[in-house]
Structures are given as C-alpha cells and as structure tokens.
Amino acid sequence: MSDVLILDVAHGNCAIVQNAGVVAVIDAPVGSAILDTLDQLGVAHIEHALISHSDADHLSGILALLTSSQVSVGNLYLNPDAAKDSVAYRDLLAAVRVASRDKAMQTIPSLNVSVPGTLTVGDISMTVVSPSEALALSGVGGRSPDGKPNSANTLSAVIKVERTPDVGVLLSGDLDATGLEDVVASGAKLTASALVYPHHGGLPGSGKPAEFVQGLLRLVNPAQVYVSNGRNKHANPRAEVVEEILDHGCGLACTQLAKACGDPVTATHLEKWPAAGRDAQHSCAGTISLTLGESGAVRDRAIETAFREFVENHVPGAMCARTKH
Helix, strand or coil: CCCEEECECCCCCCEEEEECCEEEEECCCCCCHHHHHHHHHCCCEEEEEECCCCCHHHHCCHHHHHHCCCCEEEEEECCCCCCCCCHHHHHHHHHHHHHHHHCCCEEECCCECCCECEEEECCEEEEEEECCHHHHHHCCCCECCCCCECCCCCCCCEEEEECCCCCCEEECCCCCHHHHHHHHHHCCCCCCCEEECHHHHCCCCCCCHHHHHHHHHHHHCCCEEEECCCCCCCCCCCHHHHHHHHHCCCEEEECECCHHHCCCCCCCCCCCCCECCCCCCCECCCCEEEEEECCEEECCHHHHHHHHHHHHHHCCCCCCCCCCC
16 A cells, blocks of 8 residues: 555646555645545545645645545634635635534644644654744735745645655645745755655745755755646746756656657556546646655556556656656
C-alpha cells in the first residue's frame, strides 16, 4: 500500500497520506478525483485535513468532504484569510459551521510551524516547515517581518511528509519568493528526497525564477521533482522553471501533459487511481503513488519505467527530456 498519493487533479494540488488505518488530506481542489480516490481506498474518515492556503485550486474541494455523507473529517487546519471574499471561501465558512455543529469536526484556524507543528499518520510524520510564527502573524494582505507585501501564496503552508528524517516528500503548496526568504531566515529544514514543486511549476511571484528555483532546490536537495499541473491552465510548468530543475540534476514528472510538450495522447501506463486527465488524454504521469522508505520517497520501479517509456516513445517534445532516468 502506498504511503502518499499525489493526485492528478488538473490545475490544483491534493495529496493523500495513509498509514496504519489513519488518513490525512493536504489540499483539496474542485473535482471528483479526491472523493473518487477516497472511495477506491475505502476511506470513511479523514483524521487530518490541511489546506495550505485559501486559493480555490487548493480549497474548493474541501466543501465536498465537509458535506459528504460518506466521509467524515476529524480535524481541519487552515490559516484565516481576511482578504479572501470569494464564493468558495464563503461556502467554506458555511460548511465549517455545519460540520463543526453536526459532525463534531474540530477546526483549527492556524497552520504554521508551531500549530500544529507535527502531526502523525501512523508512523509517518507531517511537519509544517512554513510559514514561521512571525510570518503567520503578519497575515495575508499584511507585510512580512522583512516588510514585503504578503499574498495568500506567501503564507502557503509547506509540509514535510516522512517516515525517515529528510528522505520523504516536501509538499510546497504555492510557496513564493517572500515565503522562501522567511524559510531561510527561520532556519527551517526542508531536506527531502522528493519535492512537489510550488505553484504548479509557475513563477514565484515577484522573485526571479532562476534564483527562486536554485534557492529552493539547494534547501530541499531532491532527487525527484513532481509538478501538479493542468494542461489547459497558465501554460505550466514554465520552461525557465523546468530548465533550472533539470540543470540541478533532478528527475522530473508532471501529473498532466503540458501544452508545450505536444498533443494529447493515449496513456496506458497510468496507475489504477483516479486521474482528472485520463479521459481527455491529458495525463502524463497521472496520479503518483509513493512509498516512504529509508532511501527516499519512491515510485514502484515498474510504474516508473512504464512512465519514462511513455514519455520517450509518445511525447517527442517533452520538456523533461533531459531528466535522468
């Protein structure tokens, strides 16, 4: 059984962590992939749900979980965002009120290095490494401890999921350049063998792309980088981001086929899990399952080989063509 599933949700992020009968969900975009996956896993209860930040592509799907008659949520962690006045955010507030009253869900309006700090899923730890307490206190719409303006991305939670220290997977949400500067200032340790790259492979806010990628990869030092992207949204991953990742010597895989990589193509290598791009032939790696071992967060060897053969044989314009195999 896989420890971590990185779901192909098109434009958005979602990861499911499971061990010893305990399940956690990190981020939940709109779409059926998350509920379909939980149903396939036979999950009726989510112990911990963490929403990295309040953008709709990380938040909207939590409504389906909170209102589902098939799945319950024990604890919901997220940071308040007073600047957010979207339909999705207002719907969230209504759903939280009902779930807290009728389903005894606990809502913790804080997600930083101190609260909750580290949560456990069986023998797997999930540790929040950003935002720091000081950055969290500055709030969305405020200014960071260094005086820079904060967006929702600045306060996006970054979470290390690991069984063995420093060889797990880092879920970086939509971390931006200001948030990364705060990570450096706080001294948080980001080392992991796999990285889900921030902002779907897009640009880091006001920061320079090359400097951001290089700085993040030096801190994480991953062997493998994953991008959770939608084929039809924002032309992600960006070519300049991909080049820096490959120059660092990392392996690279995207959940969906970027437009820059070529036309949609039938994929027979996809894992058994739901994948938002499957029917439209938009999936590339699709939903990715990882096992957390002493050597790192790794994919099944046969599945990884089938994926790389798919890229080599069917995606002649793949941006990741230089990636190590």
